[in-house]
Amino acid sequence: MKFHIEIVRITDGADTEVLHRSFMDEMNQMQAISKASGLLNIWSGQGANGARILNHRSEELYSWKKS
Secondary structure, eight states, X not given: OEEEEXXXXXXXXXXXXXXXXXXXXXXXXXXXXXXXXXHHXXXXXXXXXXXXXXOTTOOEEEEEEOO
16 A cells, blocks of 8 residues: 655644655555654654654545654
8 A cells, every 4th residue: 555654743723834755655554654653753853743644545544743
């Protein structure tokens, strides 16, 4: 399956800024979540505090905000 991983900065309002976008071809959603978690850790120094995983139709499958 093809996944889009977005690493984002979520502000106090509803604003979200995409800092990094990756396109991955993984076997399942859990592998994509694992890669997104690693990318979020890498980008946290630049203010990233959240991640989204989307399918090939850009439908959000999973998202989270780091506290």
